[in-house]
Amino acid sequence: MTAYSHDRVTVSSGGPGGPEKGLLRFLTCGSVDDGKSTLIGRLLYDTKLILEDQLAALERDSRKHGTTGDDIDFALLVDGLEAEREQGITIDVAYRFFSTPRRAFIVADTPGHEQYTRNMATGASNSHAAVILIDARKGVLTQTRRHSYICSLLGIRHVVLAVNKIDLVEFSGERFHHIVGDYLGFAQALAFSSITPIPVSARYGDNVTTRSARMSWYDGPTLIEHLEGLDASEGLEGKPFRFPVQWVNRPNLDFRGFSGTVASGVVRAGDRVIVAASGRETTVARIVTADGDLPEAHAGDAVTLTLADEVDVARGDMLAEPQARPEVVDQFAAQVLWMIDEPMLPGRSYLMRIGTQYVPARVTSLKHKTDVNTLEHMAAKTLGLNEIGLCNFSTATPVAFDAYADNRETGAFVLIDRFTNATAGAGMIAFGLRRATNIHRQALLVDKAARARMNGHRPAILWFTGLSGSGKSTIANIVERELHAHGAHTYMLDGDNVRHGLNRDLGFTDADRVENIRRVGEVARLFVDAGAIVLCSFISPFRAERRMVRELVGEGEFVEIHVDTPLEICKQRDPKGLYARAIEGKIKNFTGIDSPYESPEHAEIVVDTGTGSAEDAAQRILEALRQRQVLG
Amino acid sequence: MTRASGQPAHALSQHLKRLEAESIGIIREVAAEFRNPVMLYSIGKDSGVMLHLALKAFYPGKPPFPLLHIDTGWKFRDMIRHRDRIAARHGVRLLVHTNPDGLARGVNPIASGSQLHTQVMKTEALKQALDKWEFDAAFGGARRDEEKSRAKERVFSFRSAGHVWDPRNQRPELWSLYNTRIAKGETIRVFPLSNWTELDIWLYTRHEQIPVVPLYFAAPRPVIERDGLLIMRDDERMPLEPGEREQVRMVRFRSLGCYPLSAAIESNAATLDDIIEEMLIARTSERSGRLIDSDEAASMEKKKREGYF
Structure with a gap:
C-alpha cells in the first residue's frame, strides 16, 4: 500500500490474519455530512447483515425520510431513534454488529457535532480503533482535529482515515494525497501507533468491502481488509497483573473466593500477590471457574481467586503483582471530560467510580482546559458540558491505579453527581501527585477521644467566615480569651499570620484561595487531633472550600460561624484601608468588590456586628458552644 | 428436555x-x-x-x-x-x-x-x-x-x-x-x-x-396460515377463522412469545447444528416473526x- 510514515507512526497494512482474530470494536467519527452512517449501512449491507425484512423496512423509510432519491438511504438503517430519523442526525451512540468469515466487529456509531463530544468519548472508551471520516471535497476540518484529539485522549491507538465521497472529486489521487498530508501534519502530536488512509465511496461501495476499479492509483487494502487484519490487542496481557475485586464469593464457611475480571496481566495458581491498598502479601491458591480450576487466568478473564492466607480483602480492593505495584495515592492529576450541563466546580465533592469502588473525590485545582478544536490550553475556573481539562484530584481514601496511558483498564474513572446520580464526568489519570506508603498507619495508643477526656472539652474548629472588615478576628480573639479563661486548649489561625508563613507562596487568585484554605484546613485538623479548639479566621469566600474543611474532621467538630456584617458597613470601617485601594483598582480579586463571597447556607452560628458589639457576638458564640457540648 | x-x-x-x-x-x-x-x-x-x-x-x-x-x-x-x-x-x-x-x-x-x-x-x-x-x-x-x-x-x-x-x-x-x-x-x-x-x-x-425449548427445533406441527404467517394453535382458545384449516407442516420458531403472536418458519433444522447452518444463510431477522413489532419501525x-x- 501507499507508504506514509513519520516518527512513531507506522502505517499498517491489512495483511493476512490468523484463523480467528477475535472481536474488533471500532468507532466511526465524522460530522453529519461526512457519510458516517452511510458507511456503516454499507458495511452491514455488503457483509449481508441486512436481512430481507429489514431491507423492506429500509426501503419504506427511504421513501419517507431519505435523502438519496430512489436509492436506498443506508444512513436510515443506523439512525435508530425516531428523533434522529426526523432530524437526520445521530444524537447518541448506536452499536452495530457484523462479521466476516475472518472476524466479528462491533461498531460504535457516534455523533460528530461538538455538542456530542461526550457521546463520541463514550464510543471511544470501549473501542480499539477509530475510523475517522473526511469528506474528500472538504478535506481536514476543525472537527477532524477534534475527533482525532478525543480518540487520542481516550487511548485509541489505531486510526483509519477514510477519505469519503471520493467519487465527488473524480476519484482524484492528488486530492487524496493532499488531504492525507494535511492530516499527518496535524496528527503527529497525537499518540497514535498507526494511521491508515483509505479512499472510499460509502455510497457506491468503492474500497469499503470491494476494491475500487476506479482508483488504480491506490494499491492499499479495502477498509474491511484492513479492519480484519488489525492487531486489536492492547498488550494488556503483557502488563503487570491487576485484579479489581468485584464480589466476595462466600457460599459457605469452607469457601471464600474473590470474583472479578483480570484487568491486565496474567495470574497463575501459586503466584504471590498483594492487596494494593494495604500492601499485605499472599499467594493465589486456586483460580476457580464453573468449568473447573484454571492453571492461569489472563487479562479479560472473569474468574474467582482463592488466597492462601486470611487477608482482609473486600469489593473495591485491587490485587496486584508485588514486583510491579500500582500507585496507591489520594491525590493525582487526570484529564477530565465533563458530561453534564451543570459545570464542574473545583472543591465540590463528587463520587468517583474507579475500578470496583466508589470513593468521594473533589477537584483541588483545574490546571487548564483544552480547546478541543485547536488543542490550545486555556486557564479556566470550571469545566462546562463537553469541555476537557487537566485537574488535580483529592480522594477521601487512597485509590490504586495506573496511569491511563499505561493501562486503560486501571487508569480510568467516572465522576457521579452526588445529588442527581448523573454520570457527570469521565477521567483518565495522568500521574499521582504524591507517594503514599503501603504501610499501615501506626495505630495510636492515645487518640482524640482520650485527649478530649483529659482536656475536659471536645476539640473543634471554630471557622469564622465573612468579608474583610466584618470583625472576624476581633470576635475570634475575644472568644479565645474566654475559652482560655475556662481552661480550654486553644490556638488561633488567621489569614494574616498564616499568609506570612505557611502560605506566603500563595496569591489571591481563585486557585490560590482554594489552596490557602486547604492548607489551613489540614493544619486545623492536626490541632483538632491534638484535642485543641482551633479558631480559624478567614474570609474563605467559597462554600466548596468551607465544606472541604468540614469534611476533614469528624461530625460536629466543625463549627461554621458566619460573621454576617453587611458590605456597606465593612467598607465604612475599612480598618486596613483595603476597600479603598480595591475600589481604586489597586488590589485585584478583592472579595466583595471584584470577587464573590458565597454566604454560608447552613452555618452553625450567625452573628451580625452591624447590630451588636463584638463582645455580645462572642458571648453568643460561647453560649452556642455550650449548647453543642463543645464546652463542658 | x-x-x-x-x-x-x-x-x-x-x-x-x-x-x-x-x-x-x-x-x-x-x-x-x-x-x-x-x-x-x-x-x-x-x-x-x-x-x-x-x-x-x-x-x-x-x-x-x-x-x-x-x-x-x-x-x-x-x-x-x-x-x-x-x-x-x-x-x-x-x-x-x-x-x-x-x-x-x-x-x-x-x-x-x-x-x-x-x-x-x-x-x-x-x-x-x-x-x-x-x-x-x-x-x-x-x-x-x-x-x-x-x-x-x-x-x-x-x-x-x-x-x-x-x-x-x-x-x-x-x-x-x-x-x-x-x-x-x-x-x-x-x-x-x-x-x-x-x-x-x-x-x-x-x-x-x-437446554432450550423444543419449539426451536423443526418438527411436524399443526399450524394455520394467517396473513402470510404460520401460527401454531397451542390450545383451543384460539378460534379458527372461516376457511382456516390446521395443517401439519415441518416448522420451528426463531423467537418465542405468546403463541398467537409468534409465527413459525418452515424449516428442517432439527438440531443446533442445523439451526446454526440455517442462520448463516437466513435472509430475515428473528423478530420478523413477532407480530407485535411490525406496526411501524x-x-x-x-x-x-x-x-x-
Missing part, C-alpha cells in the same frame, strides 16, 4: 469467551451493587444463556437473586414445562406474575389485539411485579442487534420512578465503569447480553449444551419508553 447435539468440538472461541466474561462481569456487578435484583426469565434462548451465565458467575455459590417470569397466560405449553424444569434443576427461586387486572378484564391476544395484550399483560404486568417485590434492578436478555432502538440502549439502563425510559437522556456509559447509583423508587434494567448477536447465542448454546422504541423490556 432437548439437549444440544454432540459434544463441543473445541474450546470456546476467543470471541465467545470475551462475550461470556463481559456478561459475567455485568451480572456480578449487579449482585454487588443492588439491594434487591431480579433476573427476568422469558424462557427463550436468550434467557437460557443469561441464566447459564449467572450460574457461572457465582459458582460455586448460587445466583443471589430470583428469576421472574411474566406469564401472560398465552405462552406455549412447552415453554411453561421448560421453565419449571429449569428452575427445579438449578434450585433457583422462580417467581411468576400475571397481571390480575388484565385477567379480570379478559384481555387476551386474540380479542384484544396484540398491542393491548402486550401493553397490559407484559408491560403493565412487569411494572406490577417490579413494584410488588420492590426490585431495584432487573436483568433482561435483550440484545443490541435485535432492533434499532435497542442498539442505543445502555447496559445499565436507568428508569425513573414509574419505570420510564428516556432515550434522550441516558447516562453515558464509558469503559466498563457502570454507574449503578439510583435514588429510592428509581430502578435499573440491566442487559448482560447487549453485545451478543443471535448467532453468538446459538453458538454458545451449542458449545455449553444449554419505531414501535419498539414506543413500547420501551412505556416500560416494555
Whole structure:
C-alpha cells in the first residue's frame, strides 16, 4: 500500500490474519455530512447483515425520510431513534454488529457535532480503533482535529482515515494525497501507533468491502481488509497483573473466593500477590471457574481467586503483582471530560467510580482546559458540558491505579453527581501527585477521644467566615480569651499570620484561595487531633472550600460561624484601608468588590456586628458552644 | 428436555469467551451493587444463556437473586414445562406474575389485539411485579442487534420512578465503569447480553449444551396460515377463522412469545447444528416473526419508553 510514515507512526497494512482474530470494536467519527452512517449501512449491507425484512423496512423509510432519491438511504438503517430519523442526525451512540468469515466487529456509531463530544468519548472508551471520516471535497476540518484529539485522549491507538465521497472529486489521487498530508501534519502530536488512509465511496461501495476499479492509483487494502487484519490487542496481557475485586464469593464457611475480571496481566495458581491498598502479601491458591480450576487466568478473564492466607480483602480492593505495584495515592492529576450541563466546580465533592469502588473525590485545582478544536490550553475556573481539562484530584481514601496511558483498564474513572446520580464526568489519570506508603498507619495508643477526656472539652474548629472588615478576628480573639479563661486548649489561625508563613507562596487568585484554605484546613485538623479548639479566621469566600474543611474532621467538630456584617458597613470601617485601594483598582480579586463571597447556607452560628458589639457576638458564640457540648 | 447435539468440538472461541466474561462481569456487578435484583426469565434462548451465565458467575455459590417470569397466560405449553424444569434443576427461586387486572378484564391476544395484550399483560404486568417485590434492578436478555432502538440502549439502563425510559437522556456509559447509583423508587434494567448477536447465542448454546425449548427445533406441527404467517394453535382458545384449516407442516420458531403472536418458519433444522447452518444463510431477522413489532419501525422504541423490556 501507499507508504506514509513519520516518527512513531507506522502505517499498517491489512495483511493476512490468523484463523480467528477475535472481536474488533471500532468507532466511526465524522460530522453529519461526512457519510458516517452511510458507511456503516454499507458495511452491514455488503457483509449481508441486512436481512430481507429489514431491507423492506429500509426501503419504506427511504421513501419517507431519505435523502438519496430512489436509492436506498443506508444512513436510515443506523439512525435508530425516531428523533434522529426526523432530524437526520445521530444524537447518541448506536452499536452495530457484523462479521466476516475472518472476524466479528462491533461498531460504535457516534455523533460528530461538538455538542456530542461526550457521546463520541463514550464510543471511544470501549473501542480499539477509530475510523475517522473526511469528506474528500472538504478535506481536514476543525472537527477532524477534534475527533482525532478525543480518540487520542481516550487511548485509541489505531486510526483509519477514510477519505469519503471520493467519487465527488473524480476519484482524484492528488486530492487524496493532499488531504492525507494535511492530516499527518496535524496528527503527529497525537499518540497514535498507526494511521491508515483509505479512499472510499460509502455510497457506491468503492474500497469499503470491494476494491475500487476506479482508483488504480491506490494499491492499499479495502477498509474491511484492513479492519480484519488489525492487531486489536492492547498488550494488556503483557502488563503487570491487576485484579479489581468485584464480589466476595462466600457460599459457605469452607469457601471464600474473590470474583472479578483480570484487568491486565496474567495470574497463575501459586503466584504471590498483594492487596494494593494495604500492601499485605499472599499467594493465589486456586483460580476457580464453573468449568473447573484454571492453571492461569489472563487479562479479560472473569474468574474467582482463592488466597492462601486470611487477608482482609473486600469489593473495591485491587490485587496486584508485588514486583510491579500500582500507585496507591489520594491525590493525582487526570484529564477530565465533563458530561453534564451543570459545570464542574473545583472543591465540590463528587463520587468517583474507579475500578470496583466508589470513593468521594473533589477537584483541588483545574490546571487548564483544552480547546478541543485547536488543542490550545486555556486557564479556566470550571469545566462546562463537553469541555476537557487537566485537574488535580483529592480522594477521601487512597485509590490504586495506573496511569491511563499505561493501562486503560486501571487508569480510568467516572465522576457521579452526588445529588442527581448523573454520570457527570469521565477521567483518565495522568500521574499521582504524591507517594503514599503501603504501610499501615501506626495505630495510636492515645487518640482524640482520650485527649478530649483529659482536656475536659471536645476539640473543634471554630471557622469564622465573612468579608474583610466584618470583625472576624476581633470576635475570634475575644472568644479565645474566654475559652482560655475556662481552661480550654486553644490556638488561633488567621489569614494574616498564616499568609506570612505557611502560605506566603500563595496569591489571591481563585486557585490560590482554594489552596490557602486547604492548607489551613489540614493544619486545623492536626490541632483538632491534638484535642485543641482551633479558631480559624478567614474570609474563605467559597462554600466548596468551607465544606472541604468540614469534611476533614469528624461530625460536629466543625463549627461554621458566619460573621454576617453587611458590605456597606465593612467598607465604612475599612480598618486596613483595603476597600479603598480595591475600589481604586489597586488590589485585584478583592472579595466583595471584584470577587464573590458565597454566604454560608447552613452555618452553625450567625452573628451580625452591624447590630451588636463584638463582645455580645462572642458571648453568643460561647453560649452556642455550650449548647453543642463543645464546652463542658 | 432437548439437549444440544454432540459434544463441543473445541474450546470456546476467543470471541465467545470475551462475550461470556463481559456478561459475567455485568451480572456480578449487579449482585454487588443492588439491594434487591431480579433476573427476568422469558424462557427463550436468550434467557437460557443469561441464566447459564449467572450460574457461572457465582459458582460455586448460587445466583443471589430470583428469576421472574411474566406469564401472560398465552405462552406455549412447552415453554411453561421448560421453565419449571429449569428452575427445579438449578434450585433457583422462580417467581411468576400475571397481571390480575388484565385477567379480570379478559384481555387476551386474540380479542384484544396484540398491542393491548402486550401493553397490559407484559408491560403493565412487569411494572406490577417490579413494584410488588420492590426490585431495584432487573436483568433482561435483550440484545443490541435485535432492533434499532435497542442498539442505543445502555447496559445499565436507568428508569425513573414509574419505570420510564428516556432515550434522550441516558447516562453515558464509558469503559466498563457502570454507574449503578439510583435514588429510592428509581430502578435499573440491566442487559448482560447487549453485545451478543443471535448467532453468538446459538453458538454458545451449542458449545455449553444449554437446554432450550423444543419449539426451536423443526418438527411436524399443526399450524394455520394467517396473513402470510404460520401460527401454531397451542390450545383451543384460539378460534379458527372461516376457511382456516390446521395443517401439519415441518416448522420451528426463531423467537418465542405468546403463541398467537409468534409465527413459525418452515424449516428442517432439527438440531443446533442445523439451526446454526440455517442462520448463516437466513435472509430475515428473528423478530420478523413477532407480530407485535411490525406496526411501524419505531414501535419498539414506543413500547420501551412505556416500560416494555
